[in-house]
Amino acid sequence: MAQGITMLEGYLPEFSGLQSEAWAPLLYGPVQRAAEGYASSQESDRKLNHVDFLAAFAEAGDFARQCSTIARSYCEIFAIHLAIKLGIPHGVRFERYDEGSDRIVVTVPLPAVLFILNQCDEKRHRSLEGMNLSDFEPFREFALKLGNGTVAMPAGKRLLEPSVVSTLLRAFSNPSIEKPAIRAIARDQANLAFSKSMDWDKLRAALARRRREKYPRPSANL
Secondary structure, eight states: OOTTOOEEEEEOSSOOOTTSGGGHHHHHHHHHHHHHHHHHSOOSSSOOOHHHHHHHHHHHBOHHHHHHHHHHHHHHHHHHHHHHHHTSOOOOEEEEEETTTTEEEEEEEHHHHHHHHHHHHHSOOOOOTTOOGGGGHHHHHHHHHHHTTSSOOOTTOOSSOHHHHHHHHHHTSOTTOHHHHHHHHHHHTHHHHHHHHBOHHHHHHHHHHHHHHHOOSOOTTO
């Protein structure tokens, strides 16, 4: 993104949240499968069970990073669909997954927001959830002045609230995108997100400690 372009924050629409039941298999399925796989493939006589591996994964993993990776994957899928719908490279980018609100925060370039507003003038779109296009006139006027350099952005001021940016994104989004996106992420990204969340050195240390605790006597197969 070119330097100097004003970016607005918004919440990604069409996202039920990682804490919803629909997303649970993507977050917890990989760890369950990994624990079962490791437990069944051991050759040592100091074997650990499924529960041991789950505990070690919990100790060595970064769940927040796993959530963030999954959320980023969803954002990328959403952005592709939105670009096709709008017909432009809009520049919507993943910013972070907010665990507290269970929402995905994105940044949207100001020109893209203005483009979406223009599309709302010209094309059919989904509901703006009670807002009228006339409500955006003060925003348009200020944004255009900001773009041509005749005004400066006041410190700490938001051009639009994130919820409003979210509504504008929703106007041209696919309302049924989440289910196919979940299937795609489950197929291609969920295991990778789990792998990226794991500190493998820490995991090896956790497993070694559990073996020592479970089998305190010296063993020839150490």
